[in-house]
Amino acid sequence: MNIPGETYQDGIEPRKYTIESKFKFACHKGMECYTHCCSDLNMILTPYDIIQMKNRLGLTCDQFLAIYTKPEMLARTKLPVATLKMLDDDKKSCPFITPEGCTIYEDRPLSCRYYPLGIAAFREQEIQPTGEDFYFMVRESHCLGFQADNEWTVGEWRKDQGVEVYDDANQGWMEFMLRKKSFGFQADLSEESRGMFFMVSSNVDRLGRFVFESSFLDKYDVEKDLLEQIKTDEVALLKFGFNWLQSALFGANKVKLKDHALNTYKENAKKAAKAARARR
Numbered sequence: 465m466n467i468p469g470e471t472y473q474d475g476i477e478p479r480k481y482t483i484e485s486k487f488k489f490a491c492h493k494g495m496e497c498y499t500h501c502c503s504d505l506n507m508i509l510t511p512y513d514i515i516q517m518k519n520r521l522g523l524t525c526d527q528f529l530a531i532y533t534k535p536e537m538l539a540r541t542k543l544p545v546a547t548l549k550m551l552d553d554d555k556k557s558c559p560f561i562t563p564e565g566c567t568i569y570e571d572r573p574l575s576c577r578y579y580p581l582g583i584a585a586f587r588e589q590e591i592q593p594t595g596e597d598f599y600f601m602v603r604e605s606h607c608l609g610f611q612a613d614n615e616w617t618v619g620e621w622r623k624d625q626g627v628e629v630y631d632d633a634n635q636g637w638m639e640f641m642l643r644k645k646s647f648g649f650q651a652d653l654s655e656e657s658r659g660m661f662f663m664v665s666s667n668v669d670r671l672g673r674f675v676f677e678s679s680f681l682d683k684y685d686v687e688k689d690l691l692e693q694i695k696t697d698e699v700a701l702l703k704f705g706f707n708w709l710q711s712a713l714f715g716a717n718k719v720k721l722k723d724h725a726l727n728t729y730k731e732n733a734k735k736a737a738k739a740a741r742a743r744r
């Protein structure tokens with residue numbers, strides 16, 4: 465059994481880190497390894513990463529997704545995610561790295577903020593689906609940051625790297641990724657549901673058009689103040705989107721159908737049940 469703090473081979477240290485777990489690390493410009501960690505990455509982008517990055521670059525969601533991402537279907541959960549597309553150079557460099565550092569540093573993705581820590585919700589759940597929220601340490605021999613004496617708890621590192629605002633914005637998405645039991649997420653989603661998940665997760669522009677330019681508001685009862693807020697606030701729209709997904713897919717009572725839409729839904733459900741009985 466490896467002991468925390470020992471030198472491991474490259475890869476994930478076999479230990480679960482909690483918010484109080486300690487580690488030693490430092491990273492700053494001028495280190496011999498500076499920027500060595502910014503290539504050949506398989507990085508899942510969170511919904512808030514996409515909002516921050518596309519706004520930083522002055523792009524629409526569609527443009528950002530087309531230029532900088534490639535879609536991936538997670539093997540076990542079958543959830544579609546957007547991953548950051550590396551450049552087609554020898555190193556498979558991140559498109560935002562330069563010798564001087566990251567050109568979008570203030571808006572760098574959540575995974576870059578956490579590094580060298582990883583978040584279980586992203587990929588570990590694929591290996592061991594526990595629904596548990598924990599962290600792990602990625603030790604790579606090119607990274608000299610572990611030689612430092614600066615000691616952090618995971619909580620201190622999170623604060624230093626500004627991840628709390630990401631956690632807040634990404635909460636609904638994280639719950640999906642962790643397949644929280646309270647989410648009622650037991651079975652695989654249909655293709656249509658996965659499409660809805662991907663739209664909410666990666667494309668607030670499209671989500672906004674879906675809410676405001678389709679028959680959505682004929683069916684759903686959305687409070688006037690909230691409606692005004694989600695017209696202009698992308699994070700509020702994102703959170704609303706996940707509340708709607710929970711309601712539409714798992715029957716949560718967060719975004720309510722209007723009476724006439726609910727009655728139609730019940731009628732259709734009755735007809736479907738009757739047709740199913742008749743087929744037996």
Ligand code: SF4
Pocket residue numbers: 501502503505558559560561562565566567568569572573576
């Ligand atoms: S986004 Fe910035 S910090 Fe993250 S891998 Fe790319 S260059 Fe490095």
Ligand code: SF4
Pocket residue numbers: 490491492495497498499500501502579606607608609610
């Ligand atoms: S210390 Fe590690 S994280 Fe920092 S620049 Fe070097 S390789 Fe990257």
